[in-house]
Amino acid sequence: MTERSMLETEGLRARYPDIFERPASSRLAWPAMLLGAVTIFVVGLIHLGFSPIRMWNGLHELGWISMMMLPPNPGSSLPLYLSALGETLSIALLGTTLAAVFAFPVSLLAAKNIVPSNIFRFPIRRFLDTIRGVDTLIWALVWINVVGLGPFAGVLAIALSDFGALGKLFSEAIEGADKKQVEGIRASGGNVLHEIRFGLMPQVFPVIAGQMLYFFESNTRSATIIGIVGAGGIGLQLAEQIRVLEWQKVSFLILMILIAVAAIDWISSKLRFAIIGRRAVA
Amino acid sequence: VIHLFPGAADSGTMAIAVTILPDQQLAALNDIYRQAVARRRLRVTLGAAVFFAALVIASVGAEVNLKTLFTYFGHFVSYFDRLLTLDDGRRVWTNIPEWLWGWKKWSRLLGETILISYVGTLSGAALGFALNFLAAENTSPGPRLRFIIKRLMEFCRTVPDIVFALIFVIAFGLGPMAGVLAITIHSIGALGKQYAEMVENIDMKPVEGLRSTGASWIACMRFAVLPQVAAGFASYTLLRFEINVRSASVMGFVGAGGIGVELITAIRKFYYSDVSAILLMIILTVFVIDIGTGWLRGRLFGQERRT
Numbered sequence: 001m002t003e004r005s006m007l008e009t010e011g012l013r014a015r016y017p018d019i020f021e022r023p024a025s026s027r028l029a030w031p032a033m034l035l036g037a038v039t040i041f042v043v044g045l046i047h048l049g050f051s052p053i054r055m056w057n058g059l060h061e062l063g064w065i066s067m068m069m070l071p072p073n074p075g076s077s078l079p080l081y082l083s084a085l086g087e088t089l090s091i092a093l094l095g096t097t098l099a100a101v102f103a104f105p106v107s108l109l110a111a112k113n114i115v116p117s118n119i120f121r122f123p124i125r126r127f128l129d130t131i132r133g134v135d136t137l138i139w140a141l142v143w144i145n146v147v148g149l150g151p152f153a154g155v156l157a158i159a160l161s162d163f164g165a166l167g168k169l170f171s172e173a174i175e176g177a178d179k180k181q182v183e184g185i186r187a188s189g190g191n192v193l194h195e196i197r198f199g200l201m202p203q204v205f206p207v208i209a210g211q212m213l214y215f216f217e218s219n220t221r222s223a224t225i226i227g228i229v230g231a232g233g234i235g236l237q238l239a240e241q242i243r244v245l246e247w248q249k250v251s252f253l254i255l256m257i258l259i260a261v262a263a264i265d266w267i268s269s270k271l272r273f274a275i276i277g278r279r280a281v282a
Numbered sequence: 283v284i285h286l287f288p289g290a291a292d293s294g295t296m297a298i299a300v301t302i303l304p305d306q307q308l309a310a311l312n313d314i315y316r317q318a319v320a321r322r323r324l325r326v327t328l329g330a331a332v333f334f335a336a337l338v339i340a341s342v343g344a345e346v347n348l349k350t351l352f353t354y355f356g357h358f359v360s361y362f363d364r365l366l367t368l369d370d371g372r373r374v375w376t377n378i379p380e381w382l383w384g385w386k387k388w389s390r391l392l393g394e395t396i397l398i399s400y401v402g403t404l405s406g407a408a409l410g411f412a413l414n415f416l417a418a419e420n421t422s423p424g425p426r427l428r429f430i431i432k433r434l435m436e437f438c439r440t441v442p443d444i445v446f447a448l449i450f451v452i453a454f455g456l457g458p459m460a461g462v463l464a465i466t467i468h469s470i471g472a473l474g475k476q477y478a479e480m481v482e483n484i485d486m487k488p489v490e491g492l493r494s495t496g497a498s499w500i501a502c503m504r505f506a507v508l509p510q511v512a513a514g515f516a517s518y519t520l521l522r523f524e525i526n527v528r529s530a531s532v533m534g535f536v537g538a539g540g541i542g543v544e545l546i547t548a549i550r551k552f553y554y555s556d557v558s559a560i561l562l563m564i565i566l567t568v569f570v571i572d573i574g575t576g577w578l579r580g581r582l583f584g585q586e587r588r589t
Contacts, residue, residue, distance in 0.1 A: 037404065040400065041400070041401055041404050041405075044397045044400060044401040045401060047394075047397060048394070048397060048398065048401060048457075048458040048459060048462055048539070049457055049458060049459055050459055050462075054454065054455070054459065055454075057454075058450070058453050058454035058455070058459070059453075061452075061453040061454070062449075062450075062453040062454075065449065065452070065453055086343050087343050087344060089340070089343075090339070090340035090341070090342075090343030090344040091340075091344050093336060093337065093340045094337065094340045094341060094344055094346060097337060129569070130565055133528075133564070133565040133568040133569060134561060134564070134565060135528050135529065135531060135532045137444070137532040137535060138531075138532060138545065138561070138564075141535075141545075141546065141549045141550075142361065142549070143358075145361060145549065145552075146354060146357045146358045146361050147350070147354045147357065147358075150345060151343075151344040151345055152344060152345055152346055152350070152351075154344070155344050155346060221440070221442055222442075224442055224445075225442045225444050225445075228444060228445075228448070228535070228536065229535060229546075232344070232345075235445075238445060238448075239448060242445075242448045242449060242452070245452070250449075254441055254445070257440070257441070258437070258440055258441070261440050262440075
C-alpha cells in the first residue's frame with residue numbers, strides 16, 4: 001500500500017467512523033448466527049443417528065443398488081406400467097379440476113374486494129390454511145379409509161389439498177384485479193353476478209388458468225407419491241418394486257416418471273403461453 | 283340516439299354525439315366483428331370440448347363414479363365425526379388430557395421431524411450453494427459442466443423425496459437418517475435451481491471489475507456475486523425449510539423417521555382420536571414454522587433494505 005492510500009484510509013476512517021468501527025453486536029451477529037446454525041446441525045446429526053461408519057456402509061449399499069438398476073428394464077410388465085402412468089395422469093387432471101371448481105366460489109368469498117367484511121373472510125382463510133397445512137399424503141390416507149384403496153382416493157386427496165392452495169392463490173388473483181372494470185359494470189346497471197362475470201372473470205381467468213396448469217404439473221409429481229400409500233397409479237407399482245428389490249424395474253419406473261413430468265412441463269408451458277399470451281412474458 | 287351496432291341498445295338520452303357511419307361501411311365492419319367473435323367462440327368451444335373429453339377419459343382411468351362419490355361423502359363426514367370422538371363416546375374437547383394423552387411422545391417426534399428437515403435443508407442448501415455457481419449461465423466455467431449439473435439438479439427435484447426415502451431406507455436402514463438424506467437430495471435440486479436463477483439475474487459489473495483486478499473465479503463468486511444474492515438465498519432457504527417440515531412429517535410413512543410413523547399407525551389401526559390429536563399438533567407446528575420463517579424473512583429483507 002502506498003503512503004498516499006494509507007493517508008486516504010486514515011482520512012476516511014476519521015470521516016466515517018460508523019463504517020470502520022461497527023459496534024460489536026453488528027460485527028458478531030453473522031458469525032454468532034452461523035455458529036448457532038452449525039451447532040444445531042451437528043447436534044442434529046448426532047441425535048438423528050448419523051455416524052461415519054453407517055454413512056460408509058449405506059453409500060456402499062447405495063452404490064450396489066445403483067449398479068443393479070442398470071440397465072432399466074420393465075420385464076414383461078410394460079403394459080401394466082403404462083396403464084398405471086395413465087392412471088396417475090388421470091388422478092392429477094381430475095384432482096386439479098375438482099380442486100379448481102370448488103376453490104373458485106370459495107376464493108370469491110375469501111377475496112377482500114368481493115366480501116369486504118372480515119367476519120367471513122377470516123375463518124375461510126384460516127380454513128384454507130388448515131387444509132394446506134396437512135400433506136397430500138395424509139389426506140390420501142384419510143380418503144383411503146373413507147372410500148377404500150384405489151385411484152379414486154388419490155383424486156379426492158389431491159382435490160382436497162389443492163383446494164386449500166388454489167383457494168388462496170385465486171383469492172389473491174381476484175384481489176389483484178383492477179377495480180375499474182367492475183365499477184364500469186356496476187355503473188351501467190349490472191348486478192353482482194354481472195360484475196363478477198364481465199368485470200372480474202376476464203381479468204382473473206388467464207391467471208387462474210395459468211395456476212391450474214402449474215398445479216397440474218406439480219400434481220403429476222404428487223400423484224406418483226400418493227400411490228405409495230395405496231392410492232393407485234404408478235407410485236403403487238414403484239413402491240411394490242422397491243419392496244421386492246426389483247431394481248431394474250424401479251429404475252425403469254423412475255425413468256417413466258421423469259419422462260412424463262418433462263412432457264407435461266413442455267405441454268403446459270405451450271398451453272400457458274397460448275392462454276395467457278405475451279402479457280405474462282412482458 | 284346514435285349507436286354503432288344496430289340493436290345494441292337504446293340508451294335514452296345520451297348526451298354525447300357519435301358520428302354515424304354510412305350503412306355500407308357499417309355492414310362491412312359488423313361482418314368483420316361477427317367473424318372475429320365467431321372465430322374466438324369456436325376456439326373456446328373447441329378448447330372446452332378437448333378439456334371435457336380429457337376429463338371423461340381421466341375419470342374412466344381413475345375409476346371415478348359419481349354415485350359412489352355421493353354414497354361415500356357421508357362416510358367422509360362421519361369419518362371426521364369419529365376423528366373428533368374419544369373412545370368413551372364423548373367429544374375430544376371435553377377431555378383434553380385424554381385426547382392429547384401422548385403429547386410428550388408426539389412432541390419428541392415432532393421435534394425429530396423439525397430436526398430432520400433442518401439438517402436436510404441445511405446440507406441441501408450447502409451442496410446446492412456449491413453447485414449453483416456452476417449451473418448459472420453467467421458464472422459457469424464451462425457449458426458442458428453446466429449442462430451436466432443442470433440435469434443432475436433436475437433429476438434430484440423431479441424424483442419425489444419420498445421415493446428417495448424408500449430407497450434410502452433399504453440402503454441406510456430404517457430411521458431418520460434416510461429421511462434426512464432424501465430431503466437433502468430434494469433440496470439440492472430445488473434450491474440449486476432457484477439459486478442459479480437468482481445468480482443469472484445479478485448485475486455483472488462487479489464481477490467484471492473484480493476480474494479486471496486479476497481475481498480468481500472463487501474470489502469473484504465470493505466478493506462480487508455473493509453480496510448481491512445472499513439475502514435472496516437466505517429467503518429461499520427459509521421457504522424450503524418450511525416446505526421440508528411438511529414433507530418430513532410424512533417421511534415416517536416409509537420408515538424414515540419423525541412423527542409420520544406414529545400417524546400412519548394411528549390411521550391404519552383406526553385410533554381415531556389419536557389421528558386428530560397428531561394432525562392438530564402437526565398443523566400447529568407447521569403454522570408456527572410458517573409464521574416464524576415469515577418473520578425471519580421479513581427481518582432479513584428489511585435489514586437488507588436499510589443498509
